[in-house]
Amino acid sequence: VNTAILDPGYAPISMSGVNCCYLAQGETQSRGADFEINGSLTRDWNVFAGYTYNENEYKKGFTTSGAAFMPQTPRHLFKLWTTYKLPNRFDQWELGLGVNAQSKTYVQGTVITYDLGTGTALGSAPYSFTQGGYTLLSARVQYEINDHWSAALNLTNITDKTYYQTVGTSAWANWYGAPRGYMVTMRGKF
Secondary structure (H helix, E strand, C coil), rough: CEEECCCCCCCCCCCCCCCCCCCEEEEEEEEEEEEEEEEEECCCCEEEEEEEEEEEEEEEEECCCCCCCCCCCCCCCEEEEEEECCHHHHHHEEEEEEEECCCEEEEEEEEEEEECCCCCCEEEEEEHHHHHHHHEEEEEEHHHHHHCCEEEEEEECCCCCCCCCECCCCCCCEEEECCCCEEEEEEEEE
């Protein structure tokens, strides 16, 4: 409730429809659920899982009623991480595996087109960017050197998936996600 909508009493101040005045008469709705669970399946096996569902839409006061309000937000987001400490003579080793998956995101709108020579506005053109759903895999190997020191190797985006972490407009906020990454850490506790 009270989402800003363009005031029809004022003419747009540019060809893109940018307006100086808005009314608090629109309505949008976002609803969903967020679940997380974590714990130990055995003494040496830990699991974390999470799922988020988000549905959002324009409700009233907009010409796009029923359309997604924030399509840059994935409708489905799933996370799973598990670690397992190896038994017996290999008990200094701990292995981990993670999965992050999300549904598609998109953005669409219009952009002003210009004559590059004169800088004169020519009109407007629609744009639409979509990032399909994707899954990222991560892994971790840790070795306990002694009671005080451990070393670990973390791998992210193992398959080196190219994807947009966020989608924005035709001019900005289209950010690539991190490529495959490696990190070695040494941890001490006293």
